[in-house]
Amino acid sequence: MLKQRPFLIETLTAIGLIVAPFVLPHLGFAPNTVNRILVWGLFGLGFDILFGFTGLLSFGQSAFYGTGGFVAAYLLTRAGFSNVLGALIIGMIAAAATGYLIGLIALRRTGIYFAMITVAIAEVFFFVEFNPLSDFTGGENGLPGVPTPSFNLGFTTIHFTNGWSLYQFIALCYFIGVVIALKIVRSPVGAIFSAIRDNPLRATAVGHNIHGYKLTAFVIAAAYAGFAGGLLGVLQAFMPPDAFTFDTSGQLVMQTAIGGRGTLFGPLVGATVWLFLQDFLQSALGLGAAWKLVLGVVFVLLVCFLRGGIVGGLVDLYGLVSGKRARKAAETEEVEVETPLQAPPAPMQAKEVEHPAYSGPILKATGLTKRYGGLVANSDIDFSVDQGELRGIIGPNGAGKSTFFKMLTCEIAPTSGQIVFEGRDITGLKVTDVCQLGLTKSYQVNQLFTGLTVRQNLTIAALAELRGKFRLDLFRTLAGVKGLTEQVEHTLALVNLTRRADTPVSELAYGEKRRLEIGLALATSPRLLLLDEPLAGMSPRERIETVKLLKSIARGRTMIIIDHDMDSLFELVERVTVLQEGRVLVSGTPEEIKTNAAVQEAYLGGVHGEIAA
Numbered sequence: 098m099l100k101q102r103p104f105l106i107e108t109l110t111a112i113g114l115i116v117a118p119f120v121l122p123h124l125g126f127a128p129n130t131v132n133r134i135l136v137w138g139l140f141g142l143g144f145d146i147l148f149g150f151t152g153l154l155s156f157g158q159s160a161f162y163g164t165g166g167f168v169a170a171y172l173l174t175r176a177g178f179s180n181v182l183g184a185l186i187i188g189m190i191a192a193a194a195t196g197y198l199i200g201l202i203a204l205r206r207t208g209i210y211f212a213m214i215t216v217a218i219a220e221v222f223f224f225v226e227f228n229p230l231s232d233f234t235g236g237e238n239g240l241p242g243v244p245t246p247s248f249n250l251g252f253t254t255i256h257f258t259n260g261w262s263l264y265q266f267i268a269l270c271y272f273i274g275v276v277i278a279l280k281i282v283r284s285p286v287g288a289i290f291s292a293i294r295d296n297p298l299r300a301t302a303v304g305h306n307i308h309g310y311k312l313t314a315f316v317i318a319a320a321y322a323g324f325a326g327g328l329l330g331v332l333q334a335f336m337p338p339d340a341f342t343f344d345t346s347g348q349l350v351m352q353t354a355i356g357g358r359g360t361l362f363g364p365l366v367g368a369t370v371w372l373f374l375q376d377f378l379q380s381a382l383g384l385g386a387a388w389k390l391v392l393g394v395v396f397v398l399l400v401c402f403l404r405g406g407i408v409g410g411l412v413d414l415y416g417l418v419s420g421k422r423a424r425k426a427a428e429t430e431e432v433e434v435e436t437p438l439q440a441p442p443a444p445m446q447a448k449e450v451e452h453p454a455y456s457g458p459i460l461k462a463t464g465l466t467k468r469y470g471g472l473v474a475n476s477d478i479d480f481s482v483d484q485g486e487l488r489g490i491i492g493p494n495g496a497g498k499s500t501f502f503k504m505l506t507c508e509i510a511p512t513s514g515q516i517v518f519e520g521r522d523i524t525g526l527k528v529t530d531v532c533q534l535g536l537t538k539s540y541q542v543n544q545l546f547t548g549l550t551v552r553q554n555l556t557i558a559a560l561a562e563l564r565g566k567f568r569l570d571l572f573r574t575l576a577g578v579k580g581l582t583e584q585v586e587h588t589l590a591l592v593n594l595t596r597r598a599d600t601p602v603s604e605l606a607y608g609e610k611r612r613l614e615i616g617l618a619l620a621t622s623p624r625l626l627l628l629d630e631p632l633a634g635m636s637p638r639e640r641i642e643t644v645k646l647l648k649s650i651a652r653g654r655t656m657i658i659i660d661h662d663m664d665s666l667f668e669l670v671e672r673v674t675v676l677q678e679g680r681v682l683v684s685g686t687p688e689e690i691k692t693n694a695a696v697q698e699a700y701l702g703g704v705h706g707e708i709a710a
């Protein structure tokens with residue numbers, strides 16, 4: 098997520114674009130090169146939202162670049178349409194609509210399969226442009242005669258013809274593109290894009306419809322590509338057929354990697370390096386086609402030594418310098434003021450959880466069975482939890498506890514049986530929907546958004562509760578989401594992480610990560626909270642602190658907790674259910690369980706005595 102400094106980046110971009118025509122010629126840039134860089138930069142803004150912010154690497158952006166370009170060029174050269182800006186916008190809409198349809202197919206797969214589908218689709222578009230649609234696209238000849246824009250203001254007409262004159266139009270388009278892209282990445286939707294990039298599984302589990310958001314990013318990228326494709330035709334007075342080639346998509350990916358993904362300006366910087374090297378090496382040094390050899394070396398060096406690309410490297414450098422300065426200032430302040438070390442804030446009491454009118458057990462599972470081939474992980478489990486109850490689940494390793502939780506939260510479907518939550522049959526629902534209904538869990542193995550800070554992590558979870566599973570508030574700021582700040586601050590205090598709010602997850606101690614894991618579930622304000630081994634892997638001191646914390650969280654909540662630390666669990670819960678070999682062995686109070694012979698048999702193989710002293 099980009100830091101929210103109102104209008105600073107927009108102002109710097111505007112200044113840069115105004116100053117460029119006065120500075121760049123002295124550095125050897127021809128106006129046509131600068132215009133081409135801006136077109137690539139605009140193309141890359143959308144691609145960076147898709148790749149850098151959402152983590153979806155597409156090799157098929159040429160399909161949308163070509164679609165937007167050829168629709169606009171066709172309207173302007175063959176259909177008698179004279180409004181250049183109108184044609185560019187129609188081309189952009191056509192590309193976005195195409196992106197929507199292709200996204201529906203391509204986003205069914207993730208990772209390399211998604212990338213391969215996008216390659217295949219782009220190849221199909223290239224073929225279609227050359228063959229069945231060549232009457233419209235001009236086939237291998239492209240569409241010549243694309244006009245430049247002019248605007249009639251009544252008293253005068255402004256013409257943007259070529260060179261620096263056309264630059265003004267393209268620069269304005271780029272600037273508007275930057276303003277919109279910044280709005281998007283700073284919006285709740287932008288925050289969720291970053292969450293999807295970092296951990297799609299958890300983004301789903303806290304209640305976001307990630308397919309909807311991925312499709313949104315895909316359509317946004319297609320729209321940017323379509324507009325940029327149209328501008329290419331305007332810039333060259335000719336729409337070239339090679340806009341559709343794989344080279345176009347590949348060049349965009351490489352330019353983004355060189356410039357820096359997830360920065361918005363990376364593709365522009367990457368295009369500058371690419372086109373400058375191309376012009377300089379090809380023309381000035383007369384290297385001809387061998388210039389790509391040099392480019393290849395530059396690319397490999399950058400990817401190896403500057404993994405965040407050029408802009409990413411500069412941002413890191415800035416962070417390093419300002420971090421050092423901040424640390425120095427803090428040290429000085431400490432010396433000057435000598436404030437006593439503050440004790441960590443006491444965990445806040447749990448927010449009053451609203452209970453619906455429904456009066457039966459909050460959760461009821463009947464005959465729940467899960468088979469993996471011949472292996473029976475859970476068998477015919479009947480289980481019920483009342484409102485406000487604190488239930489523990491114990492059982493030896495492999496007893497089927499985690500599988501049972503996964504079925505309750507609908508992460509996996511039961512082979513047979515039924516789950517009823519607050520009187521509603523939730524069997525077979527999606528994990529996102531179940532979380533939206535008020536049932537969620539914290540994971541046995543941390544599932545955090547590792548590239549974000551503690552506060553940003555909790556923001557992602559709270560957004561799901563406050564906005565529902567899908568909402569297209571692309572132009573709203575996070576500050577504009579009612580109740581968000583309060584909910585995040587409240588959860589930070591609840592899991593005792595207020596002082597670590599702006600710390601990146603990667604810098605947290607293990608115990609803090611475990612608390613954040615619980616916080617992610619809590620921030621969705623669940624009515625039933627499942628905790629899968631919340632104490633796993635903690636030091637004895639961390640355990641004591643976390644048990645205290647869980648006790649404070651438990652007030653007014655309904656919770657089911659799995660843990661192997663029976664001393665701590667028995668201290669926390671009112672009733673315990675014991676699972677053995679996938680079945681319910683017995684349920685009872687902690688006292689009853691401690692002295693139950695069958696439980697001792699299960700744990701100790703018949704050596705009698707209390708299992709937890």
Ligand SMILES: Nc1ncnc2c1ncn2[C@@H]1O[C@H](COP(=O)(O)OP(=O)(O)OP(=O)(O)O)[C@@H](O)[C@H]1O
Nearest residue numbers: 469472473474492493494495496497498499500501
């Ligand atoms: N995806 C899967 N495919 C096949 N078998 C599985 C799968 N998930 C779990 N199992 C099996 O189901 C059984 C129950 O596993 P589960 O993880 O639910 O046990 P558990 O009680 O949570 O164990 P632990 O306390 O070690 O976490 C085990 O035998 C496990 O190997």
